Amino acid sequence: MIVTAKGKELLRIYRVLNRKFGNLDWWPGESRFEIIVGAILTQNTAWSNVEKAILNLKRAKALSPDRLFRMSDAAVARLIRPAGYYNVKARRLKCFLRFLYGEYHGSLGKMFSEDGPRLREKLLAVNGIGPETADSILLYAGGKPFFVVDAYTKRIFSRHGFVNESDDYESVQRFFMSRLPCRIGLFNDYHAQIVNLGKFYCKRSKPLCSACPLTFLLTRKNLS
DNA sequence: CACCAGGCAAGTA
DNA sequence: TACTTGCATGGT
Numbered sequence: 001m002i003v004t005a006k007g008k009e010l011l012r013i014y015r016v017l018n019r020k021f022g023n024l025d026w027w028p029g030e031s032r033f034e035i036i037v038g039a040i041l042t043q044n045t046a047w048s049n050v051e052k053a054i055l056n057l058k059r060a061k062a063l064s065p066d067r068l069f070r071m072s073d074a075a076v077a078r079l080i081r082p083a084g085y086y087n088v089k090a091r092r093l094k095c096f097l098r099f100l101y102g103e104y105h106g107s108l109g110k111m112f113s114e115d116g117p118r119l120r121e122k123l124l125a126v127n128g129i130g131p132e133t134a135d136s137i138l139l140y141a142g143g144k145p146f147f148v149v150d151a152y153t154k155r156i157f158s159r160h161g162f163v164n165e166s167d168d169y170e171s172v173q174r175f176f177m178s179r180l181p182c183r184i185g186l187f188n189d190y191h192a193q194i195v196n197l198g199k200f201y202c203k204r205s206k207p208l209c210s211a212c213p214l215t216f217l218l219t220r221k222n223l224s
Numbered sequence: 225c226a227c228c229a230g231g232c233a234a235g236t237a
Numbered sequence: 238t239a240c241t242t243g244c245a246t247g248g249t
């Protein structure tokens with residue numbers, strides 16, 4: 001099936017997902033800092049495990065930039081153990097905090113007052129923050145218009161012929177950002193819908209389920 | 225038991 | 238540039 005991917009089709013797909021699942025109100029997290037920590041902890045990790053780690057941080061009153069920054073790597077690692085890769089992730093959190101204090105005196109407000117593209121470049125220069133983590137931070141904690149691309153995005157949209165599985169991050173991101181209206185709320189909920197869809201319908205080694213609303217939409221369109 | 229999860233960096237050729 | 242490997246827990 002050949003799909004000519006125009007912007008209106010991407011919007012139609014989004015509307016179908018939103019109608020079925022409603023507004024998902026991402027990111028799950030009560031503060032900007034919690035969102036940032038979650039974005040780092042969820043790298044290649046099930047969110048349920050990240051929740052346990054964040055709960056540990058909250059119970060230890062460690063979920064603030066200053067408390068976390070003062071803690072030793074080993075102490076942080078112990079708290080975030082359920083999230084997996086706890087040694088590297090403890091270092092990555094510290095790298096971000098060193099950046100936050102070094103550049104902005106520990107103020108997220110100052111950090112997010114920077115120009116979006118400029119801040120993105122600076123985040124990417126922090127060890128442990130790659131494109132997906134940077135965009136998650138910018139969009140969900142900073143309210144800046146960057147479309148987040150993850151494994152589900154590539155998997156789902158390559159299986160439907162919109163992009164290639166081998167396309168790099170920036171290329172897939174451009175595919176969406178050049179075809180969608182630049183709206184925070186849309187970028188926010190679209191990515192949330194994709195992850196939700198992936199969790200329910202699209203595992204790594206299994207084909208798309210025929211009950212997947214996206215499959216249904218595209219099949220129906222193909223027949224008409 | 226095997227496989228998977230909302231990546232990333234560092235090493236090799 | 239394009240692979241490969243290490244990192245690690247908890248759920249199915």
